[in-house]
Amino acid sequence: FHTQLSDKAFFAITNQTFEKLDWDIVYVDEYSIEAKRKVKSLGMTQYTESIIVSYKYGNIMVKSESLGNEIWDNGRNSKRVHLFIYIFHDIEKNYNREELKQLEKEQESKDNWDNYQIPTELPKPKSVRNQNIIFPILVAIITSILLAFIIAKISLTGKYIIFLFEFLIGLALAFSLKLGIKLGNFTDYNKLRNILIGSILIFFIGNQLFQYYFILAENDFVRIDFFEFMKIKLEQGLIIKSLNVGSIGLIISWILQLGLTFIFGYLNLTRFLISYVVKRIPTEVIDFAFFHFIKGKTEQQVRAELASLNWSDEQNQNEVFEALDGIQGNNEMNRTV
Structure with missing residues (x-):
């Protein structure tokens, strides 16, 4: 629909509309706002629709998209769109021309952080800790081996539940990396992702090895090596209840298990890492750096501003920038997850 509102007034009224509807804003850029509608069921909160409202030369587009997997x-999406438009117009008509101008000024002031009080001092930075990759590697390896042992025992009972176990394994591996991140103050995302992949492979191979040893120990079989064991396993194939889906089905199940474990582990690792890099920096320092970026200053100029308030160490400054990147990454995750 078309509006005579300016972009600033549009953003202000859209914010009020989402607030009145109790939809959580998850992303804002210079052209659009995205929110998610949440519902509570059985004590749990989940998002059901994503609503994107965009503005271009007075034209407003409202799009609602289901977040479930229903066909x-x-x-429901049509209802959300019409409900948003109704509330938007209902709020808009309460403003006269002068009040809209005042609303525009308030929104512009908010966007520019004009009311921000520049502090004369900041919380002191923590002592510098060098990053150490050894801790994430060690913790991930130990956790992978322990998980391989436990899951091998469970798998031999035939009680393995796909999706549930992959979620739990991915969560456990990500949690172990979270511990390693804290111990080693290590935040290199690409290397942590590679450690996660390596730990998943160690878990998978270890799971097969433990199954091999358990079966040989519990049964009076002629001694065979591990590779012969895997060959026999492939020849037997995968049996789901009474249906044998063959060696292809077994290989597909392995690929599925590895893929799901990585996805669940990757998502949780990302959230843990973002939380760590944001929480280790005081909020006052993050706001101070963000304010100067909002005012158009370069990275070197922001470093100089931080140094003027006793944040002069390069690593401490780098951690501030990592926190800002982490906040942006969290906003992106909120859009997609």
Whole structure:
């Protein structure tokens, strides 16, 4: 629909509309705002729709998209769009021309952080800790071996539940890396992702090895080596209840298990890492750096501003910038997850 509102007034009224509807804003850029509608069921909160409202030359587009995997939405998205438009117009008509001008000024002031009080001092930085990759590697390896042992025992009972176990394994590996991140103050995302992949492979191979030893120990079989054991396993194939889906089905199940474990581990690792890099920096320092970026200053100029308030160590400054990147990354995750 078309509006005579300016972009500043549009953003201000859209914010009020989302607030009135109790939809959580998850992303804002210079052209659009995205929010998610949440519902509570059985004590748990989940998002059901993503609503994107964009503004361009007075034209406003409202798009609602289901976040579930249903084929048909039973008209819910259409209802969300029309509900947003109704509330938007209802709020808009309460403002006269002068009040809209004042609203524009308030929104511009908010966007520019004009009311921010520049502090005369900041919380002191923590002592510098060098990053150490050894801790994440060691903790991930130990956790992988322990998980391989436990899951091998469970797998031999036939009680393995796909999706649930992959989620738990991925969560456990990500949690172990979270511990390693804290112990080693290590935040290199690409290397942590590679450690996660390596730990998943160690878990998978270890799981097969432990199954091999358990089966040989519990049964009076002629001694065979591990590779012969894997060959026999492939020849037997995968049996789901009474259906044998063969060696292809077994290989597909392995690929599925590895893929799901990585996805669950990757998502949790990302959240743990973002939380760590943001929480280790005081909020006052993050706000101080962000304010200067909002005012158009370069990285070197922001470093100089931080140094003027006793944040002069390069690593401490780098950690501030990592925190800002982490906040941006968290906003992106909120959009997609």
